[in-house]
Amino acid sequence: MATDGSAAGGPLQAPRGTRDVLWPESWRWQVVVARFAQLAERFGFGMVVTPVFEDVRVFRRGIGDDSEVVGKEMYEFTDRGGRHLALRPEGTASVVRAFVQHRPPLPFKAWYLAPAFRYERAAAGRYRQHHQLGVEALGVEDPELDVEVVVLAWELYRALGLRRVSLIINSMGCPRCRPAYLSALRAFLAARVERLCPEHQGRVERSPLRVLDCKTEACRAATADAPWLLDFLDEDCAAHFARVRQGLAEAEVPSRVEPRLVRGFDYYTRTTFEFAAEALEAAQNAVGGGGRYDGLVAELGGPPTPGIGFGIGLERVLLACDAEEVLPVAQAPTPNVFVVDLEGGGDATALVLDLRRAGLSVERAYGKRSLKAQLRQADRLGAAFAVLIGREERASGTATVRFLARAEQHQVPLGELRAFLLRHAGGDRPAPSAATTSSPGSAGGTAPAG
Numbered sequence: 001m002a003t004d005g006s007a008a009g010g011p012l013q014a015p016r017g018t019r020d021v022l023w024p025e026s027w028r029w030q031v032v033v034a035r036f037a038q039l040a041e042r043f044g045f046g047m048v049v050t051p052v053f054e055d056v057r058v059f060r061r062g063i064g065d066d067s068e069v070v071g072k073e074m075y076e077f078t079d080r081g082g083r084h085l086a087l088r089p090e091g092t093a094s095v096v097r098a099f100v101q102h103r104p105p106l107p108f109k110a111w112y113l114a115p116a117f118r119y120e121r122a123a124a125g126r127y128r129q130h131h132q133l134g135v136e137a138l139g140v141e142d143p144e145l146d147v148e149v150v151v152l153a154w155e156l157y158r159a160l161g162l163r164r165v166s167l168i169i170n171s172m173g174c175p176r177c178r179p180a181y182l183s184a185l186r187a188f189l190a191a192r193v194e195r196l197c198p199e200h201q202g203r204v205e206r207s208p209l210r211v212l213d214c215k216t217e218a219c220r221a222a223t224a225d226a227p228w229l230l231d232f233l234d235e236d237c238a239a240h241f242a243r244v245r246q247g248l249a250e251a252e253v254p255s256r257v258e259p260r261l262v263r264g265f266d267y268y269t270r271t272t273f274e275f276a277a278e279a280l281e282a283a284q285n286a287v288g289g290g291g292r293y294d295g296l297v298a299e300l301g302g303p304p305t306p307g308i309g310f311g312i313g314l315e316r317v318l319l320a321c322d323a324e325e326v327l328p329v330a331q332a333p334t335p336n337v338f339v340v341d342l343e344g345g346g347d348a349t350a351l352v353l354d355l356r357r358a359g360l361s362v363e364r365a366y367g368k369r370s371l372k373a374q375l376r377q378a379d380r381l382g383a384a385f386a387v388l389i390g391r392e393e394r395a396s397g398t399a400t401v402r403f404l405a406r407a408e409q410h411q412v413p414l415g416e417l418r419a420f421l422l423r424h425a426g427g428d429r430p431a432p433s434a435a436t437t438s439s440p441g442s443a444g445g446t447a448p449a450g
């Protein structure tokens with residue numbers, strides 16, 4: 001049994017290939033997700049959420065039994081009711097299943113943030129649970145949509161400040177032109193079968209395209225002169241591909257045609273693409289990939305409906321940001337206000353709640369700590385103001401507001417406190433009319449000694 005390093009009796013750890021994301025790293029997740037959501041919505045996509053697990057047939061039929069992801073990496077289980085389920089290894093098949101089930105109006109343009117599970121050999125940038133930001137657009141065959149989808153992914157990398165992301169594209173043809181190509185490829189591979197890696201020697205007949213995807217030196221060398229699908233495209237597929245290339249050029253998105261790019265799922269037709277972060281190790285540098293899947297909706301029981309989309313690996317994008325030194329990890333979150341509780345009891349709680357309801361970000365200390373300790377905490381958190389509240393403040397109907405960045409404090413009537421803080425939360429100097437100004441320590445009895 002795998003122990004994942006949690007020796008018997010030792011502290012339990014996250015399962016191998018998974019990661020905890022704590023603050024401040026999680027701040028970057030929020031930034032990337034928010035930018036993606038904003039971009040996707042600008043491009044006309046709405047958010048969808050699908051279950052983390054599905055009937056296993058969704059992936060078997062959708063992605064293909066023969067693919068690595070389904071054949072070797074899927075987390076499958078039988079639930080207590082005897083249903084055969086799988087944790088989602090990717091987002092596309094789930095979104096298409098949801099489309100077939102609900103039949104929303106076309107075009108259906110969905111974006112998602114989805115955890116995905118693959119039993120991979122865990123390494124830096126290769127996880128057993130990773131997270132994808134993705135889009136799927138159903139119901140449009142027009143190559144203009146292919147261009148838009150690729151550009152959307154590109155805009156995210158640019159918005160994050162990544163400059164060393166490259167794009168490769170290819171076409172997988174369609175069920176009309178692919179059979180002739182597969183025959184030619186099989187014949188080519190059969191003549192060199194002994195030069196292929198042991199795993200792929202047995203797969204020439206069943207899944208010849210997978211051989212092109214193999215990363216071993218043996219398969220790479222043996223297929224250097226293989227016939228390429230691009231030379232077999234029928235007129236429509238060739239015109240579609242030409243327009244996508246031209247559209248990308250017009251959008252000033254540089255791309256390179258890579259005839260070897262077949263991607264790992266059976267559902268792809270026509271346009272396929274992948275983004276690589278040049279700043280990362282080649283084995284884990286794919287920061288996004290996708291393509292068209294014009295037969296998938298029908299495969300999952302819906303009416304023939306074209307589709308296209310991509311998935312972007314959130315963890316990999318952040319690794320690329322590290323490598324390019326963009327989007328640095330933030331400092332701790334900074335509250336606007338730190339409420340110093342001088343007496344204990346409910347006064348501080350009521351004040352904190354009131355200020356939070358007014359829209360301020362407020363932190364406080366708990367458990368009757370000394371004034372000095374509380375002010376130290378306020379400083380450490382980088383709060384703009386400390387608001388001191390205690391018996392004397394209550395009696396005089398005021399609060400003491402201390403500007404932590406400078407030696408200055410004010411007595412502010414409690415009724416004006418919200419407005420005063422909101423006015424100064426942006427970092428302005430206080431207007432003298434709003435309150436009495438003094439310096440800390442000279443507050444004539446209202447500011448308690450430190």
Ligand code: HAM
Pocket residue numbers: 089090091092093118120125126127128129130131132134135136286287288289290291292308309310311312313314315316
């Ligand atoms: P995929 O290329 O398998 O495509 O995954 C998309 C992205 O997820 C990859 O480019 C990579 O950034 C990230 N990724 C994949 N596996 C891992 C892993 N083990 N650890 C970390 N990151 C990983 C798909 O999943 C398709 N559903 C994309 C698509 C959408 N095609 C059409 N629509």
